[in-house]
Amino acid sequence: AQKVTQAQTEISVVEKEDVTLDCVYETRDTTYYLFWYKQPPSGELVFLIRRNSFDEQNEISGRYSWNFQKSTSSFNFTITASQVVDSAVYFCALMLGGAQKLVFGQGTRLTINP
Amino acid sequence: DVKVTQSSRYLVKRTGEKVFLECVQDMDHENMFWYRQDPGLGLRLIYFSYDVKMKEKGDIPEGYSVSREKKERFSLILESASTNQTSMYLCASSLSLGQRNQPQHFGDGTRLSIL
Numbered sequence: 001a002q003k004v005t006q007a008q009t010e011i012s013v014v015e016k017e018d019v020t021l022d023c024v025y026e027t028r029d030t031t032y033y034l035f036w037y038k039q040p041p042s043g044e045l046v047f048l049i050r051r052n053s054f055d056e057q058n059e060i061s062g063r064y065s066w067n068f069q070k071s072t073s074s075f076n077f078t079i080t081a082s083q084v085v086d087s088a089v090y091f092c093a094l095m096l097g098g099a100q101k102l103v104f105g106q107g108t109r110l111t112i113n114p
Numbered sequence: 115d116v117k118v119t120q121s122s123r124y125l126v127k128r129t130g131e132k133v134f135l136e137c138v139q140d141m142d143h144e145n146m147f148w149y150r151q152d153p154g155l156g157l158r159l160i161y162f163s164y165d166v167k168m169k170e171k172g173d174i175p176e177g178y179s180v181s182r183e184k185k186e187r188f189s190l191i192l193e194s195a196s197t198n199q200t201s202m203y204l205c206a207s208s209l210s211l212g213q214r215n216q217p218q219h220f221g222d223g224t225r226l227s228i229l
Contacts, residue, residue, distance in 0.1 A: 009154070035217060043123075045157075045204065045220035091156060100145050100164065100208060101172070102218060104156040 002027045004094050006105035013082055014113050021077040021108050023092030031097030034068065034075045039089040039107070051075065082112045117141070118221035120205050126227045133192040135224050137205030144210040146188035147218060148172075148180065151202040163188055164210070195228045202226075
């Protein structure tokens, strides 16, 4: 069975701090895709990144970076120099190759305080 | 940009009522999904559809049905609403199976309360 675990239910930091959101996944498949979504207070889930299981390169996009490590089945998300606008619920999700279904983690509520 | 539109942001219904949640996407996506979101549980898949008139059960289909008569529209139906169906409902769409790693695009959600 596939499973995604986001152990951090809530995180609260002061603006400009760096923060890392953890994501651990379980699957026996060799082909899969990992995603991060952001859900601001407005409710819509916003797609941030996808990564396939054959590409372990880390990725950086502005203040956002992602660390994919197959050895530990983790796909962690770091926000550098956090801002109040980063406050949201963040979801990590897994999609198996050959399927379109997403399996979501429980989500991490991130609060950035001014 | 992909636009997924859910007909209502907030909805209040009574126990036993038949409830329809509507979702429309404007990007000619083959796949459409309905999720419910509950605190501490993340998003759970109710039903999905990969073509017109096609549907597949997700992880929690009990108490729900769906309809997809047109490619752009996917309806979620609560046949006889119950209080445990009070939740946030999210619709999503994505490109076809031939491009499996395509992300799903979500609507704003419908917060449904069953009294």
